[in-house]
Amino acid sequence: MTKYIKYVDVTKCDGCRACMVACKNWNDLPADPQDFQGSVQSHPKVSADTWNVMQYIEHENGKGDLEYLFRHSACFHCTDAACEKVCPENAISYSKYGTVVIDQDKCVGCGYCVQNCPFEVISLKEYVDKNGDKYRKSQKCTMCTDRLEEGLQPACVTTCHTGSLEFGEESAMIKKAEQRVKEMKDRFPNAQVYNPQGVGGTHTIYVLAEKPSVYGLPENPKVPTSAVIWKDYAQPIGKMMIGATTMAVVGAFVTNNIISKRKALKEDRGEDHE
Amino acid sequence: MMKSVVSKEYQELQKRIVQLQEQWKQSINPETIRPSLDKAAMAAGMPAVSQTAIDFDISLFLQWIAELNQTLIANNPDLEPKLAAVVDVLTEETVIRWIEEAYSFNQIYFEKFADEHGVDQWIPPFLAETALRPYLQLTAEKVQPAITHGVPGAGCPVCGEPVRLAALEEEGKKVVHCPRCLAHWHARRLECSHCGNTDHEKIHFLTIEGDPVSQIQVCEECNGYIKIIDTRQYIEKPSAALMDLNSIHLDFVAQEHGYSSMDEKKQNS
Numbered sequence: 431m432t433k434y435i436k437y438v439d440v441t442k443c444d445g446c447r448a449c450m451v452a453c454k455n456w457n458d459l460p461a462d463p464q465d466f467q468g469s470v471q472s473h474p475k476v477s478a479d480t481w482n483v484m485q486y487i488e489h490e491n492g493k494g495d496l497e498y499l500f501r502h503s504a505c506f507h508c509t510d511a512a513c514e515k516v517c518p519e520n521a522i523s524y525s526k527y528g529t530v531v532i533d534q535d536k537c538v539g540c541g542y543c544v545q546n547c548p549f550e551v552i553s554l555k556e557y558v559d560k561n562g563d564k565y566r567k568s569q570k571c572t573m574c575t576d577r578l579e580e581g582l583q584p585a586c587v588t589t590c591h592t593g594s595l596e597f598g599e600e601s602a603m604i605k606k607a608e609q610r611v612k613e614m615k616d617r618f619p620n621a622q623v624y625n626p627q628g629v630g631g632t633h634t635i636y637v638l639a640e641k642p643s644v645y646g647l648p649e650n651p652k653v654p655t656s657a658v659i660w661k662d663y664a665q666p667i668g669k670m671m672i673g674a675t676t677m678a679v680v681g682a683f684v685t686n687n688i689i690s691k692r693k694a695l696k697e698d699r700g701e702d703h704e
Numbered sequence: 705m706m707k708s709v710v711s712k713e714y715q716e717l718q719k720r721i722v723q724l725q726e727q728w729k730q731s732i733n734p735e736t737i738r739p740s741l742d743k744a745a746m747a748a749g750m751p752a753v754s755q756t757a758i759d760f761d762i763s764l765f766l767q768w769i770a771e772l773n774q775t776l777i778a779n780n781p782d783l784e785p786k787l788a789a790v791v792d793v794l795t796e797e798t799v800i801r802w803i804e805e806a807y808s809f810n811q812i813y814f815e816k817f818a819d820e821h822g823v824d825q826w827i828p829p830f831l832a833e834t835a836l837r838p839y840l841q842l843t844a845e846k847v848q849p850a851i852t853h854g855v856p857g858a859g860c861p862v863c864g865e866p867v868r869l870a871a872l873e874e875e876g877k878k879v880v881h882c883p884r885c886l887a888h889w890h891a892r893r894l895e896c897s898h899c900g901n902t903d904h905e906k907i908h909f910l911t912i913e914g915d916p917v918s919q920i921q922v923c924e925e926c927n928g929y930i931k932i933i934d935t936r937q938y939i940e941k942p943s944a945a946l947m948d949l950n951s952i953h954l955d956f957v958a959q960e961h962g963y964s965s966m967d968e969k970k971q972n973s
Contacts, residue, residue, distance in 0.1 A: 434939060456916075580707055582917065582937045597939060 433528060436573065436587060437603040438502050439610055439637040440645075441618070442594040445500040447472070447484045449586035449595060453504075456574060456585035457481065476503060478555035478569035482586060489644050492619075501636070501645050502586065502595065505530065505551045505571035508653075509630030513543035513552055513568075515657040521568070528633050529573040539566030548629065548651035573633065603635060610637045620644075628652040708950040715949070717779050721834060722945050724775060728768050729838040736761070737839070739847050749858025752847045753807070753885075758839055760803055762796050768835045769794065790823050790831065806832040840885035851889050854880060856900030857966075862887040867897040868955070868965045869948050870921075871935040878932065883948035896921075898928030898966055910957065918951055920958045929963035931955070 450472070453459070462479040464472060471486040482504035489497045511530045514522045521536035522543060532543075544552045552570045559565060574584035582588070583597040590596075596603065607623045614621050624636040628650050642649050708715060739756040746752070773787045805813040806829065814829040844851075844862040851861050859866045860882035870880045870891060880897060881888045895902050906924040909932075917934045931954045935941050942950070955965070 577916075577937075578939070581939055581942075583939050588937045 431526065433600040434597060435600045435603050436584060436634040437596040437598065437607060438634060439594050439607070440499065440501045441614060441637060441639050442592045443500040443502060444592050445484055445486060446591070448589045448591065449502050450480070450482055450484055452585040452589035453482050453571070454480070456577070457572070476551050476553065476570070478553040481505070481569070481571040485645065487645060489640060497639070499639060499644065503551070504586070504634065505573065506549055507573050507633035509632065510653050511629065512546040512548060512653040512657055515653055515661045516542040516546045518542065525575050527573070527575060527578045529575050529578070531572055531575055532568050532570065534567050537567045539568065541566070543568050546654055546657055548648050607635055607637045614639070626651050709953040710949055713779070715946070717775070718946065718949055720775055721772070722943065724771060725834070725838050725841065729842050731764065732838060732842055734842065734846070737843050737846060739843065741847060741850055746861065747855065749855035749861070751860065751864035752851070752862045753840060753843050753864070756843050758843065760839065762799050765799055765803070765835055766794065768838070769831050772831060772834055786824055786827060789821065790827050793821050802828070802832040803836060806836045837884060844882070844885040844887035848887060851887055854889050854891065854897060856896065857898055860885060860887055861889065866965050868930050869944065869951070870930055870932045871947070872932060873935060881944035881947070883944045886944055888944070896923035896926060896928055897930055899923060899926035901925040910961065912954070912957065918954055920954050922958065922961070922963050927963055928966060929958040930965070
């Protein structure tokens, strides 16, 4: 199957926030009122009800000029996703499009994914059931997997009017990103493609005008070692050990039964007269 | 794959037929199609194919019908005797007549032909139309640069097929597509392709709940409709023929609401 990814060219973005509106609209997300942030940015970062947020960054470049930078921020859909690794309930999985999705029925709201996401794009939402009990579920951008299934592009991409967002075949998008970085090296010497390999590459790649840290992004995000140890070693070994213990118990039970039966048989035959 | 009211098997069959037509089109010598478009005739809405000299290769045409029959039989073996009965009566003269009648959508001729030869009514027009399309499509390709707009009520400027399908493309441009010859041309967003009405108060849009890409544009002036598909939202752009097939539910909805794919006023007058 062709691998599709989302391409975000932050230098073409004019900060209109239509992607945020399209996301709320398609995913039926409620309003998420915020206090004034001190800038035009509406929310400090993505939340359980706001799956993509337009970042507005006032940055002083090396020449002492002020740059006003925008970035459409949402889930990166990592190829090796830390959230998927740490989820104890296997509620987070990869769809056939490579997008990382949460099964709300399986999620128990433990919050491990929230703590381990290198991009901080997962949030817990609190719900109240009919008995008044509170429970929590993880929420984040799904890359509109329900739209992909219909052959449609994600809602944010469809609505973007500057061509900052695109959705297409991976190699074509990467080529486009590299070409774009070349074009603007004079204007933005720190321009680069952001497709971090520490998480196996992502399903959202960025053309950034500045270093990732300027946008609050990790320079080299990784799946936490503890998560790898936990999921790839501890859990399978643990399961194996549970299996081994069960087998030992069952084995002991069977052998004990046989032994006691033999003993009983001997007694019946009157071989034991003491 | 996008959801459709059409069954997967039928979609697959149609895809194979579209592929066949593409192959057939490649095998036509482009020089056998010689358009000589007259500006006044085009402005009056006369289809380009009627101003084009086409040297049909009858043996090629017969070969295509044989290939099409094979595809249909592979899909449904029960059709074999029915299709064989048609092939038996297909002479060169009949084929020439078929081409002429398929050109002008002469449904009456085909119905009569089917009755005379005791074959199912759908078979003769289906075979004739399917095998004619590669010629229409190649003609459309040749004249496409000259096709900038349609004449309201005249149908497709290349083949005359009634207008029923448009796509919203980049920057929201409305492009009318002909699913028959695959010609396409720009149209105004608020204009009825059947009667030319531009009064926005008389143009309405019907939408299907849960379907984010389709709308039906209806005109209260002439009671006509066209289907509009927002292809900007698709990851891979569907071809006009398959888009028309997969949106067939919209035709049902529009017709159930009393709209027609032509200008009713003109037809009745």
